[in-house]
Amino acid sequence: MTAAGEARVSLAAVTEVELALQIESAAVDLPGERFFCDCVARAAAEFRARVELTIRVVDADEGRALNLRWRERDYATNVLSFPSEGLADIAPDFIGDIVLCAPVVNAEAAAQGKTAADHFAHLTVHGVLHLLGFDHEDDASAAVMEQHERTILAGMGIADPYRA
Numbered sequence: 001m002t003a004a005g006e007a008r009v010s011l012a013a014v015t016e017v018e019l020a021l022q023i024e025s026a027a028v029d030l031p032g033e034r035f036f037c038d039c040v041a042r043a044a045a046e047f048r049a050r051v052e053l054t055i056r057v058v059d060a061d062e063g064r065a066l067n068l069r070w071r072e073r074d075y076a077t078n079v080l081s082f083p084s085e086g087l088a089d090i091a092p093d094f095i096g097d098i099v100l101c102a103p104v105v106n107a108e109a110a111a112q113g114k115t116a117a118d119h120f121a122h123l124t125v126h127g128v129l130h131l132l133g134f135d136h137e138d139d140a141s142a143a144v145m146e147q148h149e150r151t152i153l154a155g156m157g158i159a160d161p162y163r164a
Contacts, residue, residue: 015044015051018093022056027102030057031120039121042152043128044095053131054097055124063101078104079123081130098127114161118153122161125152 017037023030036055044051058066063076070080083096100123109119129145136142150160 015041015048017041017044018050018052020054022054024062025057025059025102027057027059027106029116030102031117035117035120036124039124039156040128042156043125044132046148047132048093048095050093051128052091052094053128055127056097056099057102058099060101060103063099063104066099076101076104078108079127081127083131083133095128095131098124098131100124100127114159118158119161121156121158122149122153125149 017040019033019037019040021033021036040051040053040055060076063080064074066080067073067075067077070082071077078101080099081096082099084091084094087094100120105119105123106116108114109116112119126145126149129148134141134145134148136145146162150162153159153161
């Protein structure tokens, strides 16, 4: 632990991660700091030697409010990513914030026949890739991002999340 609510982990052949984890959800059986650090480290390994970020796990009310404010969509969504901008000079390793809405993630996992842990891993990887500049705004960009996700998740023993 580096400070209250923060964890630091360095895994062989992956990125060093400094994570501020905020759990603001009443959901039970949520992944912990080590889980999220592992997901982040693996997602960033090809791109950065070190990253700092915040992951906030929320309930539906906060997820909906954030999605409405920042995306003008009035529903709780599974993951939101807020890339850091303009901080390179003062915080070069800080890549941004990820918000995961636990009730949405858990409901999607159940509907898709996945474990909640696998779905949290996928959405964390997805969020980190957004923080690193990837998007899925067009078919070509989506294909690149999804292939990175598949490769990273396969390395974690998680099945292709896009397989029909």
